[in-house]
Amino acid sequence: MSVQFEQITTLIRNTHQTVSRVANKALIDLYWTIGEYISKRVEAEHWGKGVVKELADYIEKTSPETKGFSASNLWRMKQFYETYTTDTKLATLLREISWSNNLLILSRAKSAEEREFYLRLALKERLSNRELNRQINSCIFERSMLGQAKLAPMLRDFIPDAENLFRDQYVMEFITGKEAKPENTFRLALIHKMKNFILELGKDFIYMDEEYRLQVGMSDFRIDLLFYHRELQCLVAFELKTDAFKPEYLGQLNFYLEALDRDVKKPKENPSIGVLLCKSKDDEVVEYALSRSMSPTMVAEYQLHLPDKKILQERMKQLFEQM
Numbered sequence: 001m002s003v004q005f006e007q008i009t010t011l012i013r014n015t016h017q018t019v020s021r022v023a024n025k026a027l028i029d030l031y032w033t034i035g036e037y038i039s040k041r042v043e044a045e046h047w048g049k050g051v052v053k054e055l056a057d058y059i060e061k062t063s064p065e066t067k068g069f070s071a072s073n074l075w076r077m078k079q080f081y082e083t084y085t086t087d088t089k090l091a092t093l094l095r096e097i098s099w100s101n102n103l104l105i106l107s108r109a110k111s112a113e114e115r116e117f118y119l120r121l122a123l124k125e126r127l128s129n130r131e132l133n134r135q136i137n138s139c140i141f142e143r144s145m146l147g148q149a150k151l152a153p154m155l156r157d158f159i160p161d162a163e164n165l166f167r168d169q170y171v172m173e174f175i176t177g178k179e180a181k182p183e184n185t186f187r188l189a190l191i192h193k194m195k196n197f198i199l200e201l202g203k204d205f206i207y208m209d210e211e212y213r214l215q216v217g218m219s220d221f222r223i224d225l226l227f228y229h230r231e232l233q234c235l236v237a238f239e240l241k242t243d244a245f246k247p248e249y250l251g252q253l254n255f256y257l258e259a260l261d262r263d264v265k266k267p268k269e270n271p272s273i274g275v276l277l278c279k280s281k282d283d284e285v286v287e288y289a290l291s292r293s294m295s296p297t298m299v300a301e302y303q304l305h306l307p308d309k310k311i312l313q314e315r316m317k318q319l320f321e322q323m
Contacts, residue, residue: 138171229273272296
């Protein structure tokens with residue numbers, strides 16, 4: 001009977017999601033229309049803050065059951081409309097995320113490119129307002145623009161979009177310095193705070209196990225962390241190193257990937273991917289090490305504190321000036 005009941009609960013969940021999407025789109029359309037109305041009145045009739053305050057008071061008086069139409073919110077609707085009115089490309093995205101996420105992006109993003117990045121990220125990862133705020137605080141836009149993931153040639157061939165799915169650097173400010181040493185403590189700290197870790201990785205990652213056991217011949221081996229990636233439909237093995245990258249680390253990871261593909265991967269799944277997460281790395285050493293690697297692997301580094309946004313923005317400015 002439980003299988004039959006599940007059909008009903010699935011129907012209920014799907015309907016709730018559909019209703020929520022429709023309601024959210026209608027709400028964003030309303031705020032857009034109000035913003036457009038106020039913007040045009042400000043331009044044509046020189047409305048000021050006093051008139052908008054009168055409008056807010058009138059709405060509260062005539063429709064006391066409505067919320068969210070204070071003078072400050074009405075000005076935000078005006079800003080919302082004026083920011084995106086000439087950018088038709090983003091019109092659909094705006095209506096697919098919540099108003100609170102829209103306001104967060106509107107207030108924190110400094111360029112059209114940054115706004116588009118966070119709009120797409122919020123939609124793709126279905127981020128809550130708190131999760132989106134954390135991603136902005138971690139400067140994921142700047143890190144994505146500056147850092148090109150260090151990928152083995154086979155991984156680039158296998159997944160052309162790999163640079164957008166994996167990052168060159170991961171920020172784990174939720175891990176303390178003591179928790180990051182030694183490697184087994186680092187691994188346990190990540191497991192304890194797995195929700196934050198997956199948010200940093202991307203929500204298509206599904207956690208499977210820690211110290212995943214592989215038996216090859218008469219020997220046992222352990223993968224630090226094993227995930228499954230829904231979009232890529234493959235296993236992803238993470239090896240954690242609390243020191244700088246060393247070329248010999250790749251040999252160990254490649255061995256694990258071979259064992260996963262031979263003994264664990266299902267027939268319809270794609271070849272397994274390996275991620276070597278190190279405390280630091282020399283990009284030239286990594287490039288040499290990966291150049292002849294025949295496995296779909298990548299090398300990334302981690303840091304335990306939020307990056308300095310001003311420094312990243314200055315680096316981006318310098319990069320664009322050189323282009």
